Amino acid sequence: MASTDVASSESRSEKKQEQLDSVVIRFCGDSGDGMQLAGTQFTNVSAIFGNDVSTLPDFPAEIRAPAGSLAGVSGFQLSFSDHDIYTPGDEVDTLVAMNPAALKTNLKDLKKGGTLIVNEDSFDRNGLTKAAYQENPLDEDLLSSTYRLHRVSMTRLTRDAVEGLGLSNSEADRSKNFFALGLVYWLYDRDQQPTLDWVTEKFAKKPTIAEANIRALKAGRNFGDSTEAFAVHYRVAPAKLPPGKYRKITGNEALAIGLVTAAKQAGKNLFYAGYPITPASDILHELSKLKNFGVRTFQAEDEIAAMSAAVGGAFAGQLAITASSGPGICLKGEAMGLAVITELPVVIVNVQRGGPSTGLPTKTEQSDLLLSMFGRNGESPLPILAAASPSDCFEIAQQAMRIAVKYMTPVVLLSDGYIGNGAEPWKIPDISELVKISVSHPDQPNENGHFRPYLRDDRFVRPWAIPGTPHLEHRLGGLEKANVTGNVEYSPENHQLMTDIRAQKIRGIANDIPEQDLFGVNSGELLVISWGGTFGAVRTAVQEFTLNNQSVAHTHLRYLNPFPRNLAEIISRFEKVLIPELNNGQLRMLIRSEFLVDAQGLNKIQGKPFLVHEVRDAIEKMLKDHH
């Protein structure tokens, strides 16, 4: 598809243009209003233009909650800027609300003085009742005095725009998200061409729908340009990102591409066994498209079967993967234990969501760290890695696979709904810079003409002999093994030995992962430790203090078991430790028990990522308490 060099898009408008360095927009409306599409398109054109972008899709678990209801509101927030950004923003500069329910649930996030664009046609009696408004809020002085309110008759204007195409009103109304998008494109001087191309391709078989969407988009843009209500529009210059070729990527896409890359690097085929679950299904969708990379995808009958089949695939010599979210990981626990005792390489991806039980399927949370650590019977240690951002999923997936095959162990890779669905620019890597992964399978007996499946190397790793290889016939299984021979063995000494070996093997991985890095002061008052999807909010908050020369540092963990070998030493250089997490203190529990440090927590369990100011306030409080 199109490759665009960054250049300023020429503004045709006669109106005044102001320069901004960063903007946060949120589109919100009914789940049927196409808000995810509008947000994704805005993200695409901004990324192609060269802004840094960060997104937060936020949608209900119901596919179609009752139209117009508060429960059915779907939103897409994105931040775009002329500099590096790590979060989709705390406060919204421009809110597009397609109906009263969307206004009611989203207005609190709009900053005072911000731009509020509403589809006033939807503020009829019916719409207001569904949103539990007694009076039309658009008529209240408070709204127009607090925000720059634009009442736009989007339904009517969209219908006018598509007139003559022979569409019914309900069909015409489906294009009103493009009208809203066109208007916002004008407001922020976006190039609409990538969206026009996308519509043409997407609706190639439905030219009338394509035409309707294109007309609505242009009508929205022209409306902004010609109406007096909009006096100014804005420009956000391209960001000064490191030189290179970029594309926009979501966490789930990056993860799938990272796994395929790992397989190619290892010269192996990928076997993915999964069961559909929000928010991990996109990994299955992405991989099932990539059969020409030798990817076999198996949509199993349940999560248990998916994990069991992955173990079978690993036994047969494939790079085996499964992905799920919390409830599915619970079911996989049994077969994960089987992979631990049979010492087979499998990567288990957990795109975390709100729990317990079914919990909040479409909302983000970080509450499965302890599940990953301890959620199996017996002493069953395994490595745990966590992605820090959507684009980081690409590298961390390769690292997970590298560790799995090098150490013959299942590996848990933690992502979350925020990372999985969120998007950001991704610098396309040079093939020569990829993670190196080597796999070898023995083809000869390893002890006096016999094959010993549990004869280990100096890192305690056993050989990966695969069925089909002559003379290496052996049996694996879930019963305790005798070291070396792999025969069933229940003796007390052997069980102690095998338990110790399995633990020692995993601990040894600390020598094979990068040393932990540190941002900010090298030693001093406060160390902030984070992991997973909170990276952006925490780094942005800490940055404010370091720019002020305050004694604060940030260390973000991508390796959670084992911890990086220098982490203890880093922690020892600070007087206080703060650990912000979207759970009730799971990393904090591990850090406290491992390093005997009185770490404090900042904990939020609301299905939403941290806002930067929440982390900033917590840091400030800890610094203040210090003096």
Place this chain on the structure above:
Amino acid sequence: MTTELPVLTAKDFASDQELRWCPRCGDYSILAQMKKILPTLGLPKEKIVFISGIGCSSRFPYYLNTYGFHGIHGRAPAIASGVKISNPDLNVWVITGDGDALSIGGNHLIHAIRRNVDLNIVLFNNQIYGLTKGQYSPTSPVGKRTKSSPYGSVDNPISPLCVAIGSEATFVARAVDVDIKHLCMVLERAAHHKGTSFVEVYQDCNVFNSGAFFYASKKNQKQDNVLYLEHGKPLVFGKNREKGIRVSEMSRPEIVELGNGVSEDDLLFHDEKAEEPSLAFLLARMRHPQFPEPVGIFRDVERPVYDEAVNTQLEEVVKEKGEGNLEELYNSGDTWTVS
């Protein structure tokens, strides 16, 4: 090019592990017959994989010198599916029991069968939980007194063959542990079938459920209680082959005495190749003591094989799109350059 295969015997398939089943367990006979037929398959040992779940039967892989995997309770069909999809060259067996396959693993069993993964599933049915020392199983009859049902089980039993047929199995058979020649024949046919082969073996647990199948295995009883299925032949049984199965006007099976105007031509004829599974289902529903229980091949038909389809589709996509190229994958979609 043809490679000469070494001639193997049953001994070549014995592992160095001590057998730990109870003395006189029916599992010994099944293992012995398996060792007899494996050398006849024309496959080198390394191409054969035995996968099991949990239970007495599931120790089976340890006693064969092939590749093996002693899995977790009920999951053997899922583990085996992963193995077979990953490497369709392998000859994959699933060894399971009535509790393993029909209780905890029921879901995996039906889905492996409906996909028609090329697995040979052998279910040792002893109508009891043996390894956990004697609780009723999903195939135990109503009223069965066990450690967990001291007043008699009130659970209605499930029929393994009906489950298999209901899941659209392409190969369905039954055999009795000590009827060794017949068991060999059934295992051999199962091994050669493409797609899922499902074999139920009546297996005597002489410790916790002794005699459950004596009606079908004891010399003086079995002729009246077992009906040997033969493709294209009428359903005849009895000590002197004097009885047969006819279909009544109500489309129900009934036992008739041959002679007195009833000839073999009036009987139901077996057709294991019938695409429509009604006959196999009717046969599977015939239970002791109302009817003789059929043994042999109930059904042997062809249907696309899952693991072949997965791999064929993969090859077709490679042919159509060319082998995957990482650069192209990274650069798909809209890109932009920052200089």
